[in-house]
Each structure stands twice: as structure tokens, then as C-alpha cells.
Amino acid sequence: xxxxxxxxxxxxxxxxxxxxxxxxxxxxxxxxxxxxxxxxxxxxxxxxxxxxxxxxxxxxxxxxxxxxxxxxxxxxxxxxxxxxxxxxxxxxxxxxxxxxxxxxxxxxxxxxxxxxxxxxxxxxxxxxxxxxxxxxxxxxxxxxxxxxxxxxxxxxxxxxxxxxxxxxxxxxxxxxxxxxxxxxxxxxxxxxxxxxxxxxxxxxxxxxxxxxxxxxxxxxxxxxxxxxxxxxxxxxxxxxxxxxxxxxxxxx
Amino acid sequence: xxxxxxxxxxxxxxxxxxxxxxxxxxxxxxxxxxxxxxxxxxxxxxxxxxxxxxxxxxxxxxxxxxxxxxxxxxxxxxxxxxxxxxxxxxxxxxxxxxxxxxxxxxxxxxxxxxxxxxxxxxxxxxxxxxxxxxxxxxxxxxxxxxxxxxxxxxxxxxxxxxxxxxxxxxxxxxxxxxxxxxxxxxxxxxxxxxxxxxxxxxxxxxxxxxxxxxxxxxxxxxxxxxxxxxxxxxxxxxxxxxxxxxxxxxxx
Numbered sequence: 258x259x260x261x262x263x264x265x266x267x268x269x270x271x272x273x274x275x276x277x278x279x280x281x282x283x284x285x286x287x288x289x290x291x292x293x294x295x296x297x298x299x300x301x302x303x304x305x306x307x308x309x310x311x312x313x314x315x316x317x318x319x320x321x322x323x324x325x326x327x328x329x330x331x332x333x334x335x336x337x338x339x340x341x342x343x344x345x346x347x348x349x350x351x352x353x354x355x356x357x358x359x360x361x362x363x364x365x366x367x368x369x370x371x372x373x374x375x376x377x378x379x380x381x382x383x384x385x386x387x388x389x390x391x392x393x394x395x396x397x398x399x400x401x402x403x404x405x406x407x408x409x410x411x412x413x414x415x416x417x418x419x420x421x422x423x424x425x426x427x428x429x430x431x432x433x434x435x436x437x438x439x440x441x442x443x444x445x446x447x448x449x450x451x452x453x454x455x456x457x458x459x460x461x462x463x464x465x466x467x468x469x470x471x472x473x474x475x476x477x478x479x480x481x482x483x484x485x486x487x488x489x490x491x492x493x494x495x496x497x498x499x500x501x502x503x504x505x506x507x508x509x
Numbered sequence: 510x511x512x513x514x515x516x517x518x519x520x521x522x523x524x525x526x527x528x529x530x531x532x533x534x535x536x537x538x539x540x541x542x543x544x545x546x547x548x549x550x551x552x553x554x555x556x557x558x559x560x561x562x563x564x565x566x567x568x569x570x571x572x573x574x575x576x577x578x579x580x581x582x583x584x585x586x587x588x589x590x591x592x593x594x595x596x597x598x599x600x601x602x603x604x605x606x607x608x609x610x611x612x613x614x615x616x617x618x619x620x621x622x623x624x625x626x627x628x629x630x631x632x633x634x635x636x637x638x639x640x641x642x643x644x645x646x647x648x649x650x651x652x653x654x655x656x657x658x659x660x661x662x663x664x665x666x667x668x669x670x671x672x673x674x675x676x677x678x679x680x681x682x683x684x685x686x687x688x689x690x691x692x693x694x695x696x697x698x699x700x701x702x703x704x705x706x707x708x709x710x711x712x713x714x715x716x717x718x719x720x721x722x723x724x725x726x727x728x729x730x731x732x733x734x735x736x737x738x739x740x741x742x743x744x745x746x747x748x749x750x751x752x753x754x755x756x757x758x759x760x761x
Contacts, residue, residue: 347729364700365708365719378697404697413691414698416733421684421698422705423720424749425677429706430714430756432673439665445630445656446666446673447710448616453674454681454706456617458699462682467617468675477599481668489752496745497676503741504682 259395262287262312262339264330265321266295268366269344273321273399274299276374280398287313291322315339317395319360324348331357340388342381346415349408350382358383360392361411362400365422374399380406380414431490463504470501511535511647514564514591516582517573518547520618521596525573525651526551528626532650539565543574567591569647571612576600583609592640594633598667601660602634610635612644613663614652617674626651632658632666683742715756722753 261277263270263285270288277283288299289306296305306312312334320330320343327343328351334341335354342358343351351357359382366372379396381403383389389405396403406414429450433443456465469477478498485491513529515522515537522540529535540551541558548557558564564586572582572595579595580603586593587606594610595603603609611634618624631648633655635641641657648655658666681702685695708717721729730750737743 363697365704376703377700380697402696402700404694406693406697410691410693413687413736414693416736417684417687417693417698418701419720419722419733419746420680420687421702423718423722423753424745425680425702426705426709426714426718427722427749427753427756428672428677428680429709430718431752432669433714435665435669435672439662441658441662441666441669442656443713444654445615445632445658446669448629448654449670450673450677450706450710452617453678454702457678457681458702461695462678462685466675466678466682468671470671470675470679480664481671484665484668489748489755493676493748493752494671496741496748497679500683500741500745501675501679504679 259283259317259391259398260313260315261285261317261319261395262289262315263319263321264289265323266290266298267321267323269362270319270321271298272366272372272374273319273344273362274303276372276399278302283395283398286315291326309333312337316391317342317358317360319344327351328353340383340391342383342392346380346411346418350384356383356385356388358388358392359406359408359411360395361406363414363418375401378402378404380404380411382406382408382411431493466501466505468501470498471505473502511569511643511650512565512567513537513569513571513647514539514541514567515571515573516541517575518542518550519573519575521614522571522573523550524618524624524626525571525596525614526555528624528651530554535647535650538567543578561585564589568643569594569610569612571596579603580605592635592643594635594644598632598663598670602636608635608637608640610640610644611658611660611663612647613658615666615670627653630654630656632656632663634658634660634663683745718753718757720753722750723757725754 277285285303287304290296293307299305317340324345327348331351331353340356340358341354342360344360346361361380362377364377377400379400381392393403436443526537529537537555539556542548545559551557569592574582576597579600583603583605592608592610593606594612596612598613613632614629616629629652631652633644645655688695
């Protein structure tokens with residue numbers, strides 16, 4: 258049985274607590290937060306504290322506070338014996354503690370929505386083999402996907418995620434705006450959006466590309482460009498069309 | 510009970526047949542295809558023919574042939590009494606038949622994968638109120654989402670779908686390439702991709718945007734740009750970041 262103390266009381270901290278609570282192989286023995294305000298969620302579920310002096314001994318300390326506060330929290334408990342793992346995608350492996358580590362679930366979390374951790378990849382990092390083993394074991398209690406990812410790789414993943422998540426979402430927004438102008442319910446595109454995402458996770462996105470850019474259908478491309486009245490959108494259309502054509506060897 | 514004759518034997522034709530076959534309120538009484546080769550799928554399920562002279566009387570003729578062949582097929586049966594509806598997203602409402610119509614399921618179909626029509630929007634069009642009613646009824650036998658969409662709207666939808674599907678898929682591909690360079694399994698992004706798509710169909714994509722562009726985090730944006738070694742990718746990053754910032758009123 259692994260014992261865990263969670264630091265922080267935000268979205269990720271509470272989702273992690275809930276996920277661990279349903280596992281037989283791990284016990285969250287305490288939740289720490291600087292202020293008492295956000296600790297309500299944990300009351301009557303697990304002992305809580307706002308004092309760093311009261312932290313219980315544990316196998317793993319999960320530092321799930323805001324990125325800016327991570328170093329400060331780690332330095333204040335750096336002499337502790339357990340693994341001290343932060344849960345951030347963009348903060349490097351610390352060098353402040355004895356057993357620095359990362360335990361980063363790669364997903365967007367909102368407070369109100371339930372999370373199924375079982376499919377969420379957990380990215381772990383440590384310089385110690387034994388600790389990697391423990392983090393792997395801890396990750397496996399809530400997810401089927403645990404990956405060893407270095408700080409450099411996490412930095413790259415963060416960049417890739419901007420393309421796969423933020424930029425993708427902006428394309429959805431553009432599609433929604435295009436629909437709104439013609440009084441078309443955006444709902445007509447929902448099934449397509451979900452299926453496009455599903456397909457890209459079942460095969461390489463390269464293999465499932467379709468559409469006018471892929472098949473070099475210049476007539477349709479010209480029609481689409483003439484339908485767009487914003488120069489920004491024309492530019493995005495042209496650039497992404499070129500990107501697809503470069504990928505698939507069509508003529509530019 | 511509505512009677513239907515399907516023209517064509519491709520992906521969409523076979524998926525439509527399968528969907529209608531499980532409904533009590535519609536009967537596919539015949540499938541026509543120019544050549545016998547693709548009709549195997551329908552053998553022993555429904556009468557087939559390769560002769561336009563043998564077409565049975567039906568309430569609706571669904572023309573599910575390639576875009577280029579639609580007009581030819583419609584003109585050859587233009588005197589028929591039923592509704593003559595093509596199933597294409599990019600071909601205008603015909604003016605060749607007596608009762609021209611469109612019955613367009615907005616989704617990407619592959620031959621090998623099963624399709625759950627219940628969530629796929631069916632876009633219907635006709636100049637006749639009674640025929641719209643029939644097409645609505647027909648659509649409802651297989652899907653919970655039937656929309657009346659004009660030819661002009663369908664043209665706009667096709668453009669919007671390029672952003673929501675083809676361009677989005679290219680961003681997935683770029684994310685995959687970024688991962689590959691650092692030996693990161695693309696699988697680490699799967700959950701994020703699916704969740705981003707899911708979120709955008711539960712709320713407006715505008716309301717669920719996150720990331721450095723949205724929060725005006727110029728430091729992270731600069732870091733990301735320095736991580737990209739291709740000028741094409743830098744350009745796409747810059748353009749989509751600007752697009753998000755314009756949308757959310759951050760400074761450019």
C-alpha cells in the first residue's frame with residue numbers, strides 16, 4: 258500500500274484525490290493547503306492541514322499547487338524522506354529535494370466535470386530507478402497509461418499540446434463562426450469533430466487525412482478562399498492547405 | 510412505411526442500407542449500381558439491379574453515387590414520381606427531376622468501420638414542403654438530428670468542415686511530428702485530443718479555450734517559437750496564436 262500526501266486543493270488535486278480514493282493500492286493520508294478556504298472538498302474524507310509542520314510521513318508527496326508556488330513548497334519540505342513529485346507539465350524536475358520527481362497527468366481538468374483517469378496518460382520522471390518504479394506503480398493505480406518522460410520531452414509535449422488542443426480548438430471556433438454567419442447550427446459539425454478526433458487516435462493522423470488539400474482539388478480550394486471574407490481566415494486556410502500538401506506531396 | 514431505392518454501392522450507400530435495415534419504418538426495396546462488381550455486399554439482403562429500366566417505384570430514390578455521376582443518374586430517372594435525393598455535401602440541389610432533393614449525412618465514412626448513424630446529422634433540402642416532411646421522417650428513422658439546410662448553407666458547411674476536420678487533423682499530424690522528433694509516443698496526446706473535441710461539442714469552443722495565447726503568456730509563446738525549427742510551423746504557430754488573441758481580446 259503506497260501512502261500519499263497531496264499538496265494543493267485545486268482542480269487537479271481534488272481529481273487526483275478522488276481517483277486514488279477508489280484504489281485499493283494507495284491511500285491518501287493527508288491533504289495540505291496553504292489556506293483553509295479550498296479544503297472544504299476534502300473535509301470528512303481525509304485529514305487536512307494548513308501547517309507544513311504537521312505533514313505526515315509518506316511514500317510520495319504530490320505537489321499539485323500552482324506552477325509559481327511549486328519551488329517554494331518543495332524547498333520547505335526538501336528534507337523529507339519520501340518522493341517529492343510535482344504534477345506540472347511545464348515546470349522542470351526540481352533539484353531542491355532529496356528525491357525529486359514529476360507525476361504529471363496530461364489532460365485539461367475542470368472543477369465541475371468528472372474525470373475518468375483510466376485513459377489519461379501519467380508522465381513520470383525521476384533520476385532514481387527505484388523511485389521511477391514507485392511512481393509507475395502509483396500511476397498504474399489510476400491509469401492504464403504511464404509513460405517515463407524527461408523534462409526536455411515534457412517541454413516538447415507542452416508545445417505539441419498547444420497544436421493538438423489550443424490551436425485545434427481555435428479551428429473549431431472558426432468553423433463555428435463560419436456556421437453562425439449563415440445561421441447553421443454548429444451542432445451539425447459535432448459528429449464530424451468527434452469522429453475526426455477518434456480517427457486520429459486510432460491511426461496516425463497522416464493516414465486518415467481527407468479533403469480538398471489532400472487530393473489537390475484546386476477548384477474547391479479556390480471556391481473556399483472566395484467564400485472567406487476575412488484576410489486572416491484566408492491566410493490560415495492557405496497556410497494549412499500548404500502544410501497538408503507538403504505532407505502529402507501534392508503540388509503547391 | 511417509406512420505401513427507398515438506393516443508387517450506388519460505395520461506402521455511404523452500404524452504411525445507409527445497414528442503417529435503414531434496422532428500422533421498422535423504412536424499407537430499402539432495391540439497390541442499383543452501374544456495374545455488378547460492388548453489389549456483392551447487398552446480395553441476399555435486398556434485390557439489386559444494374560439496369561435503370563428495372564428500377565422499382567419508391568417513395569424516395571437516394572442517389573449515393575460519386576459527385577461527378579449524380580447529374581447523369583438523376584437525368585436518367587428524372588421522370589420518376591418519387592423524391593429524388595442525392596446524398597452529397599458539395600453538389601447543389603438538382604433542377605433535373607420533378608421532386609429534387611438532398612439527403613446528406615454529414616460525416617466521414619470508411620468502408621471497414623461501423624457507423625452509429627444515431628448521432629450523425631442528416632442535412633435535408635427540397636423546394637416542396639411535403640417532400641421535406643418525408644425526408645425529415647426518413648432521416649429520423651436513422652438519426653436523432655435532422656436539419657433543413659439550403660444549398661448555400663451546405664456550401665458554407667463544407668468550408669467549415671475543412672477547418673473542423675481536415676485542418677484540425679493536420680494540427681494533430683504536426684503535434685505527432687513534434688512528438689516523434691523527441692521520441693515521445695503520440696499516444697500521450699490521445700486523451701487530450703479526445704477531451705478537446707468533446708469539450709467543444711458540449712459548449713462553444715470559444716468558452717473552453719485555454720493555453721498561452723488565451724492568457725496572453727508571451728514568455729511561453731516565445732519559448733515555443735524558439736523550440737520550433739521549421740519556419741512553416743513558426744508561421745502556423747504565430748497565425749493561430751494571433752487568431753486566438755483576437756478572439757479573446759488579449760494584446761497582439
